[in-house]
Amino acid sequence: MMKTIIAQLIDDFHERKRPALVARHKKIVLIPGKANVVIGMRRTGKTFFCYQKMQELIADGVSITQMLYINFEDDRLLGFTIRDFQAILDVYYGKYPEHRDTQCHFFFDEIQSIAQWELFIRRLLDTENVQIYLTGSSSKLLSTEIATQLRGRSLTTEIFPFSFQEFLKYHRIFDTPPTIRGAKTISVLRKAIRDYLEIGGFPEVQTLEPAIRIEILQGYIDSVLLKDVIERHKVKNLTAIKYLVRHLMNSPGGRFSVNKFYNSLKTMSVKSAKNSLYAYLDHLTDAYLFYRVPIHSRSEKSRMLNPAKIYTIDTGLLNAMTYRNSSNYGALLENLVFMQLRRHGYVIEYVSSKEGYETDFFARHPIKKEIKLIQVCWELSDEKTFQRELRGLQNAMKGLSIKSGTIVTYDDEASFNNIAVIPIWKWLLSPGIIFPECFT
DSSP states (O other): OHHHHHHHHHHHHHHSOOOOOOOOSOOOOOOTTOEEEEEOSTTSSHHHHHHHHHHHHHHTTOOGGGEEEEETTOGGGTTOOGGGHHHHHHHHHHHOGGGGGSOEEEEEESGGGSTTHHHHHHHHHHHSOEEEEEEOOGGGSOHHHHHHHTTTOEEEEEOOSOOHHHHHHHTTSOSSOOSOOOHHHHHHHHHHHHHHHHHOSOGGGTTSOHHHHHHHHHHHHHHIIIIIIIHHHTOOOHHHHHHHHHHHHHSTTEEEOHHHHHHHHHHTTOOOOHHHHHHHHHHHHHTTSEEEEOBOOSOHHHHHHSOEEEEESOHHHHHHHSOOOGGGHHHHHHHHHHHHHHHTTOEEEEEEOTTSOEEEEEEEOTTTOOEEEEEEOSOTTOHHHHHHHHHHHHHHHHHHTOOOEEEEESSOOEEETTEEEEEHHHHHHOTTTTOTTTTO
16 A cells, blocks of 8 residues: 555655746765755755755756656655555666666655654665765754664755845845946835845745735644644643744844743743743744844853844744844845854854954854954944944954954945945845855
């Protein structure tokens, strides 16, 4: 019976028309003997990223029959166990015995649904001429867990919601960053960045009406909470964790103290242990919903005592979960800058001096050895706010002996000696300033 179902799944995949894709800027690096693991929050496009790899393989002359794709959350596979994995090989090579002598590419979606799946994957790596690709919900297929279960036999690729450049490409505004930026082009980019800030980067919601988009994005939160946190970690205190999510969503980029939040729950007569709140935050960050940014310090004690700043994976989610007005759009802008740095592999901290000055981002790239100081300010017209941000950046530059800094704004542009003030749309698309490798 299971072999019949697997045969049907293989036939369905091979005759199915491939979906139209917006190419992501991430790439899967193929190394013999290593499984490729694609991780990220739900609905960020991990499966479509695998389809992108399939298209690249076809363009390189690999036959579609040399590929196998199985989604282990398909309802037809209910009851599938570790004993059924061998049936996949039996059925596939029974259909295509000629592929025993060629390299094949096996894509397994949501494989963590099957207990002891890692035993089968290790056997494939050791005995078959196959390149393996695994995807799954982030909390069940984390890189740390994969490293343990596959014992160093894997490479991990993180998938995030669309970057601004991918957003422009998806909406057919610009396929590549425009090099000629006259008044018309700048106007288009200004509108696009406002839309990107509002809609966010989740692929499924890009062209939906606002009310439907908000409903779907709220459903993403419910899905992460239910499947990746509550069910997996057997969370019982649903009230406390929902209050936690709401609190973090309402203060993107804010410092978060478990002790203070614990006390605020007490005032609302919501019972929860402090240790449980620490665990809930760990679960939510494991699921890629939130990110913690610690203070920049050489002292581990200082890093532990000072609260981390918390950011959310997507501004569209923030807009769907909370009410926004013009006074707190600066927090969305700061969240957007954080995600761009995180997307490109920077290790991020914030700077807080003894004099009380703060700089939003101390960003260090572990491979390129670059260090950047970045401050975020919505607009220069608020003189008091701008001077505070400028002093914070100057203080950090002096204290850390860093020669230059950047202030990212919504639409203002200026320069102050060795500090560049740049609008967000230009910062996101300027390879010489931030990410020279992205557009080569």
